[in-house]
Amino acid sequence: MTIVPVNERVLAIAQTWLGTPYRHGASRLQVGCDCLGLIRGIWRELYGTEPEDAGTYSRDWAELTQDEPLISAARRHMHLKPLSDMQAGDLMIFRWRDGVAAKHLGIMAESNRFIHAYEGHSVTLSAVVPQWRQRIAAVFAFPESC
Known part of the structure; x- marks a missing residue:
């Protein structure tokens, strides 16, 4: 039996979500998801169940907190890596602007x-242009x- 590295499995699963419509708070393959829903769906396919309940959240939740809920949750369940070691299958977390989660x-x-996945689009493949790269928080x- 061949063991496929987890990063290759993550990427293969993520590719199956391409074209899934954007739906805030959702996490259903080919039905709808937001960016967190995409990651939740990948996690469920890899491990069976989600590690914790994401709960409900508004579109502007990050503007209402000084905490880092996404980074904190990722630290609890995943392995932090230097940006220089990023490879296919890794989770990227972006910060839109300084001072906001x-x-x-x-x-x-x-x-x-x-x-x-982002509002107004389906799950899509985008280039990591400088405007995206400079926003990578973790x-x-x-x-x-x-």
Whole structure:
């Protein structure tokens, strides 16, 4: 039996979500998801159940807190990596602007691209252009098992 590394499994699962419509707070393949819902769906396929309840959240939740809920949750369940070690299958967390909690998520793909969902679009593959790269707040690797 061949064991496929977790980062390759993450990327393969993320690719199945391409084209899933954007739906705030949702996490259903080909039905709808937001950026967190995409990561939740990948996690469920990898490990069976989500590690904690995401609860409900408003579109402007990051503007209402000084905490870092996404980064804190990722630290509890994943492995923090230096940006320089980022590879396909890693979780990318983005901060839109200084002084506000990081609030966007994506999965690094090959060829300097990443998979993510954002309002007004379906789950899509985007280039990691300088405007995206400068907003990366943290990078995490999925665990081999949970």
